[in-house]
Amino acid sequence: MIRFEGASKSYVSLVRRRRVDALADFTMVMQPGEVVGIAGPNGAGKSTLISLMLGFLHPTSGRVTVDGHAPRAYVESRGVGYLTELVNLPPRWKVPHTLERMAALSGVPASQRADRVQTMMTRLGLEEHAAKQVRQLSKGNLQRLGLGQALLGDFDIVVLDEPTHGLDPLWTQRFRDVVAELRRPDRLVVIASHNLDELEVLADRVAILNNGRLQRVVEHGSGSTGTATMAWRVTFEGTPDVVAIWPAALEIVGRPGTWRITASRASLSTGLASLLGGGAILVECSPETSRLESEFRAAVGS
Amino acid sequence: MSRDSSPFRYTKWLALDLIRVQLALFAIVAVILPIAIYRIQSKFGAAPDPATVLTGTFMAGLTIATLMAIGGSIGSDLAGGFYRAWFSKPMAPAWYYFQRWFLAGVAVLLAPLMLGGMLALVLHNGSGLSVDLMVTVALGYLLIGSACLLLSNFTAKDWLVVFLLSFLQQRLADVVQQAAKSGFELPEWMVFVKKALPPFHLINPMKPALHGNELLHVLGYGTAMLIAALVIVQLRPLGSGGRA
Numbered sequence: 001m002i003r004f005e006g007a008s009k010s011y012v013s014l015v016r017r018r019r020v021d022a023l024a025d026f027t028m029v030m031q032p033g034e035v036v037g038i039a040g041p042n043g044a045g046k047s048t049l050i051s052l053m054l055g056f057l058h059p060t061s062g063r064v065t066v067d068g069h070a071p072r073a074y075v076e077s078r079g080v081g082y083l084t085e086l087v088n089l090p091p092r093w094k095v096p097h098t099l100e101r102m103a104a105l106s107g108v109p110a111s112q113r114a115d116r117v118q119t120m121m122t123r124l125g126l127e128e129h130a131a132k133q134v135r136q137l138s139k140g141n142l143q144r145l146g147l148g149q150a151l152l153g154d155f156d157i158v159v160l161d162e163p164t165h166g167l168d169p170l171w172t173q174r175f176r177d178v179v180a181e182l183r184r185p186d187r188l189v190v191i192a193s194h195n196l197d198e199l200e201v202l203a204d205r206v207a208i209l210n211n212g213r214l215q216r217v218v219e220h221g222s223g224s225t226g227t228a229t230m231a232w233r234v235t236f237e238g239t240p241d242v243v244a245i246w247p248a249a250l251e252i253v254g255r256p257g258t259w260r261i262t263a264s265r266a267s268l269s270t271g272l273a274s275l276l277g278g279g280a281i282l283v284e285c286s287p288e289t290s291r292l293e294s295e296f297r298a299a300v301g302s
Numbered sequence: 303m304s305r306d307s308s309p310f311r312y313t314k315w316l317a318l319d320l321i322r323v324q325l326a327l328f329a330i331v332a333v334i335l336p337i338a339i340y341r342i343q344s345k346f347g348a349a350p351d352p353a354t355v356l357t358g359t360f361m362a363g364l365t366i367a368t369l370m371a372i373g374g375s376i377g378s379d380l381a382g383g384f385y386r387a388w389f390s391k392p393m394a395p396a397w398y399y400f401q402r403w404f405l406a407g408v409a410v411l412l413a414p415l416m417l418g419g420m421l422a423l424v425l426h427n428g429s430g431l432s433v434d435l436m437v438t439v440a441l442g443y444l445l446i447g448s449a450c451l452l453l454s455n456f457t458a459k460d461w462l463v464v465f466l467l468s469f470l471q472q473r474l475a476d477v478v479q480q481a482a483k484s485g486f487e488l489p490e491w492m493v494f495v496k497k498a499l500p501p502f503h504l505i506n507p508m509k510p511a512l513h514g515n516e517l518l519h520v521l522g523y524g525t526a527m528l529i530a531a532l533v534i535v536q537l538r539p540l541g542s543g544g545r546a
Contacts, residue, residue, distance in 0.1 A: 054390055056541035075390060082390035088383030104312050105391035107305035149387060154303040159390075 002030040002053055002157070002188065006062035009048050009212075022048040024212045025062065032156065033185045037203030038192040039292070041300055044209040046192040047085060050161055053190070054080060066157070079106055081158035085165065085192075087146030091135035095126055098134060099148055106153030120148045123178070125171070139166035147175070151182075158182055159190045164198060176201060200292045208299040215299035218292055231288035232261045232268055240280035245271040260288065309397060317405050324371045325409045332416035335359065336424040343425070352421040352430025356414060360439060360507040365468055367413055368446040371406035373461030375399060376454035376535055385540045396536035403451050403528065410443045411436065437511035444524030449500050452531035455538065468502040475503035500527065 009023040023045040030036045038046050051057040052064050055072030066074035074080075089098055099117040108116050121127050124144040129137060137145060143166045150158065160179070164172045179202050182189050193199055199206050205219040235258040236242070242249045242259050252258045263271065268285075276282060289297075339350055360367075376399055379385045389395055414436065418429035446464060453460035474496040481488045500523050504516050512520060 051541045054386075055539075056386065056389075057539045076392055076394045079392035080390050082386065084383070084386045086383065089387060090382075090384060101312070101315050102387065102391070104306075104315060105388060105393055107307055107311065107392050109304055109306040110311070150390075153391065 001032060001067060002190075003065045004028050004049075004052075004062070005064075007052055007059045007064050008061045009045075009052060009057060010060045021212045023052070023059075023209075026214050027062075028207060028214065028217070030188055030190060032188050033183075034204045035179070035183065035189040035191065035202055037199035037206035038190065038209065039194070039196060039199055039206050039296055040209035041194075043211075044300075045212040046209060047161060048212075049209070050082075050159055050190070050192060053159060054082060078157075079153050079155050081150040081153055081155040083143075083146045083150040083160045083163055085161040087142045089134045089142075089145070089149070091133065093134050095129050095132055095134070095137070095145060096121065098145060099152065102149035103152045106155075108152060116152055120152055124148045125174075140168055140171060143167055144171065147178070151178075156186055157188050157190070159192075161192045162194065163191060164193070164195060172198075196290065196292050196296055200290050206292055208296055210300045216295060218295045229262060229264050230294070232263065232285060233288050234259050234261055234272075234285045235283040236275070237281040237283055240275050240278065242275070245274060257283070305392075307392070310401075312393065312398070313401055313405070316401055320371070320405050320409045324406070325412065327370065328367065328409065328413040329416055331363075332413065332420045335417065336420045339421075340424045349427065350425070352418070352425055352428050353432065353435075354430070355421060356418055356430040357435060357507045359417060360414060360435065360442075364410075364439060364442045364505065364507060365446055365465065365502075367410050368406075368443050369450060369461040369465060371410050371443075372403060372447045372450050372454075373464075374454065374458050375402050375406075375451060375460075376531075377456070377458030377460055378454075380540060380542075381458045389540060394536060395540065396532040399451065399535055400532055403447060403531075407440070407443045407447060410447070411439060414439055434511040435507055438505060438507045438509075441512060441517075441520050441524070442505040442507075444528070445500055445502065445505060445520055448524045448527035448531060452527045452534070455531060455534045467499060471496065471499040471501075472503045474499070475501075500524075 004026045007023060007026045008021065011020045011022060012018070013020070026045075026049065038049060040046050048057065052059055053066070053071060055064075055070065055075055064071055067078075069077075093101070096117055099120060100113055103113045103116055104110075121130065124147060126141065126144055126148065129141055134142065134145065143163070147160070147163065150160070163179075164175050167175060176198070179189065179191070191199065191202060200220075203220065205217055207217050208215045233252075234242075235255075237257065239257065242251075242261070246259075246261050246263060249259045249261045252260060261268065261271075272282065272285070335355075339355060343350060376395075379388065385395070388398065414431060418431035421427075422429040446468065449467070450460050450464045453463050457463060474492065478488060478493060478496050480486075501516075501519050504512060504520055511517075
């Protein structure tokens with residue numbers, strides 16, 4: 001369990017003595033078994049929060065504990081699977097040697113290291129890059145290597161900072177599968193990301209930061225009630241009489257059969273039931289903006 | 303998953319890094335130098351004393367060899383962001399860097415052995431190795447290597463700072479010595495600075511090994527700097543900003 005109690009981190013510039021609050025009065029408890037997302041615009045304090053979690057920075061005030069210990073004490077005894085936003089590994093190391101070294105540092109027993117490394121290389125599609133040095137890897141392949149070194153140790157806490165940065169759509173999808181496999185009752189997974197879709201899919205709850213402050217925590221599947229009005233995008237086959245049900249509905253220009261409908265969940269369901277009962281065929285129905293996106297926009301004022 | 307919690311589980315890799323770079327370079331010098339001397343010797347007919355070659359080489363090269371072996375260790379890992387991968391794993395920074403310091407010391411101590419061995423092989427006149435030389439090289443490494451590790455907490459250019467400090471301190475020691483001989487009174491601050499800096503001037507491979515107070519001075523100063531370096535790297539925040 002990671003507990004933040006009023007944790008703040010300020011930097012003071014040496015020359016101008018100007019103080020910047022990277023994180024202010026952050027309080028939150030992250031429990032084993034959950035996947036916690038951290039969202040926020042650039043400079044919101046996400047990376048500072050992660051550095052505090054791992055003990056790479058000390059809070060200016062407040063407290064951070066991991067399983068009741070100071071973060072560094074915890075990390076030095078148990079370890080944390082950590083994928084950095086910018087993967088920094090010595091450029092001349094070869095890919096399998098990098099993983100072997102990281103497996104040794106992670107405490108993987110010598111007898112299991114070769115197998116573990118091979119499995120990880122296969123799982124992350126790094127086999128074809130086995131002869132390459134770290135500096136020869138593309139951004140996406142480097143990101144996969146970074147993910148591999150983080151997961152070798154099978155740690156109880158996994159922290160992923162912008163994990164899909166540089167990954168192509170195929171590997172972004174595969175990454176989601178990898179994270180889904182990471183879920184277990186005694187493991188906490190923390191994901192910091194700009195990508196709200198990713199957090200919406202992966203995280204149980206998302207902490208939204210702005211200007212170093214926690215704005216709100218959005219819990220998956222909770223919050224908006226059936227009566228809250230929101231915008232939906234609905235596509236039908238053919239031309240059912242949508243306007244008869246929702247007079248304000250707008251057909252999207254250039255996409256016949258696709259409508260923008262503003263309605264609550266309850267009234268959308270009733271209206272759809274009526275149309276479907278009359279023989280309409282529904283192709284697709286989705287919120288125009290995700291709930292997380294709406295919450296994010298409200299939190300950061302954009 | 304069962305874990306390998308041996309504190310030496312990463313030692314092999316640290317040793318391999320040193321063997322591939324620093325020790326390989328020392329070996330190249332150990333091969334080239336005796337051959338060069340042999341060629342010069344055969345040209346002019348003068349038979350050099352291996353002990354003179356060895357002590358002369360380390361008089362000129364001990365500081366450089368030490369800085370090559372341990373320079374930039376902590377500072378480069380911090381500046382390059384590598385610490386994030388190393389120390390998110392169950393590994394204490396103090397232990398990690400102590401191992402690096404120790405192994406680099408072994409590499410520096412192997413340098414005279416390799417050079418002595420090659421001198422014996424090429425010149426057929428003995429290795430020139432002596433206990434005094436080995437003790438001086440070990441003390442030199444303790445002093446210079448520990449200063450480097452300590453300063454590495456603050457800059458990746460620790461090797462340059464130590465090189466300049468060592469130069470400054472040795473020149474200062476010469477000035478103080480000359481002034482004492484000639485009865486010239488130096489400003490107090492100058493004498494204080496000379497005393498406060500690590501006693502680099504006492505490391506002289508061309509002289510017998512240190513003993514008595516001078517030995518204690520070097521041992522004490524070197525050990526204190528090593529301990530300070532390890533305490534600082536263990537307690538300091540390794541990051542300097544969110545992403546740094």
